[in-house]
Amino acid sequence: MTRLNKMLAAMAVSFLMIAGAAFSHDHTLPAMESGGALPGTSIYNLTSVWTSSDGKAVSLKELAGKPVVIAMAYTSCKDICPLIVADMMAIEDQIAKQNIHDVQFAFASIDPEHDTPERLATYAKEHGLDAAHWMLMTGDAKAVRLLAAALGVRYRRVDATTIDHSTIITLIDQQGSIRFRRLGSGDDLVGFISHLADVARALP
């Protein structure tokens, strides 16, 4: 780089900095909840729009206010997904025995091509998932990618009918921050349930 170029570059940079300072006040801040800003660690900072099994557009933020137990899977999965859902149902049962009922369960599909809202609805029915506590949702590829990234879920399409993916079940608190993760389907649920109970009993 010649000296002249460097000087021009320097001028460009100073201009950018001045411009930045001048323009920065024109920008509106990201939308805030009336109840205050979301914590920086909240997954509700993700603004992707999903579609629920009843065909409604939903943002993750609509889950805020309750503890959420969320997993990413897909309905045509024969191997591990039924176990993930079975584990979530077991969590639902056991937490109910502790008289905790206000917990949201969420199933986010990693197979948006095949998991239409109708299919999710059928799946919920077949598995007897209580619509009052369960949200099944599907989104576009980007929504899936970003949520998976935020939850640390790894997935990869192996062939037309198979997607390998992590079996993580995540506990999210009322504001959307991750509080606990159950990594493998073989782990028992005791730790998860005790963390969930703590989160549910804390004042929102």
Add this chain to the structure above:
Amino acid sequence: MGSAVRRMLNLVAAITGSLFPVFAANAQTDQAWPLISAGAYVAFFSPSSSKGKVPQSKPIVVKAFAMARNQVTNTDFLRFVDQHPEWRKTEVKAIFAERSYLQQWPSDLSFGAVGLVQNPVTNVSYFAAEAYCEAIDARLPSTDEWEYALADAGRNQKSVAQTALNWLAEPNHASLADVGTATPNFYGVSGLVGLIWEWTSDFDSFVTSTELRATDGKDSAQFCGNGGTGVKDTADYPAFMRFSMRASLKANYTLSNLGFRCVRDL
């Protein structure tokens, strides 16, 4: 046998590549966004399916796309954070980037020394890289696209591997070189190896082992190269390194030698 097969596939890739530019006639490609013509390549690692079948190195067909000649620079990224305050270092949400995000920048709207204008921006998380590319109507390359561009239809691969090896052998530099100083490959893309690591859109898709279904379910079990089965060329050390690098990342991670470049669909 492996190398003969590879040579053949490279040839196939070169031929298909040369057949496809027809489709790119009205593409937005130029020197800054060279065309990567369509073709096929064999991924470094073919995951065995969950059913434990023997992995097969099937060639992957890659559609034509345009790839940024260079990595995103400090100057580029400064323009972005100026227009998108939520990505400034003091504004960024913790879920999207760990604390070391842009740590080499002295403040929100300055990357410091003038000499850094053409340095690749580093210490940027996956989320930030995604948002940047989206803001310029582009996207991050998939790992297949990135590796396919590096494979360069089989051209000059010895030298590419050597550049990568040399870079890996060096200790981390106190400072980085400017982007675009390396001679572009035949597509016109510069510095894919030898300067920094680069994010890919599906960096986290490399679930390499069936241990995921094992009872311990620990994260560490996911990061193993599966004993080398399914690997195209076990001598391709830089490819191993890229593979394990990607597998070790999480989307909020930032590293002083990890940046990105964007691609565009045609």
